[in-house]
Amino acid sequence: MNLLSLDARWRRLNDPDFVSQIDGRSFSGLIDLGFDAPDAWPFGPLLEGGADVLEAGEDRLSPELCRLGEDRFLHAVLPIPVRGSDEVFFFAPWVQVAPTDFYAYIDSLTEGGPAFEGCEGLIANALPGFEDDDAIACRLVPGGTGERPVAQIQTDPLAQTQTDGISFDDLLDLYAAAGDDIRPHLANG
Template structure:
């Protein structure tokens, strides 16, 4: 059965697990468009700033109680040059989940949580062209707690309202 929820803000029933994400690392989002042009190489999967700061797009998957499908945040994570090179070397390989994991710093500020920038992560590659997933350091940060313990369907609906209707 597909996930669905009744939205308390608009009264509509939304079908399918929502997901939200950032188009670029936080550092890049702070730049003026002209500055981005000269300092950044940005595509849908990777970003390099000033030819030295390396980022990859990943997901933070949050288990949803009673659903087989997680709630996913599309985020960016910084990697060391060495880790980025290893990620890049296997990017087009169908089988790459055995490579890594890599240490990374979360480089997306998620609007419904206290500061998420620079949370410590482990970046796990996945097979078949799927984006990497992040394992947050097991701390008391609300995002780490939700990743570890999961969330309810009601929490998914709350996140949807806050991100779509309250934005």
């Protein structure tokens, strides 16, 4: 049995038929937090023009890859288990990698290309709830076929969080830190 099933707020979050009394908002499970571009990207979001690639001179941003000056970035996923459940919350940050690793990843996407072996990187977005002046080091490992690489955090406190998971209240705090405080919506049925 999922221990969080005892929490009415958890049941409301996962009930697609639940409607918030505040504004009619409904949910159907965990809300993952993604980023449109690395924080250093100065040219606006990809989605504004509807194009698959946003180009500004030599700089390029696609949904999965980014080149900004001499820097290279891969879009990744960062899983964090939710304690008391079988669910996993995902950040979808950008990770700065060495140019050789960036091109090795691209080569792995071609049919018959070499497998992506993974690489070291630095999280390139400020993660709500885990803001730090120091860069967050990670190891990228291959995701499943057709999936983004998975970031395994190397520095605490996020590394410990990724291992131990977060409580449901911590997750709600994280959503609030990201600008979407859903706690009032889930408080009353």
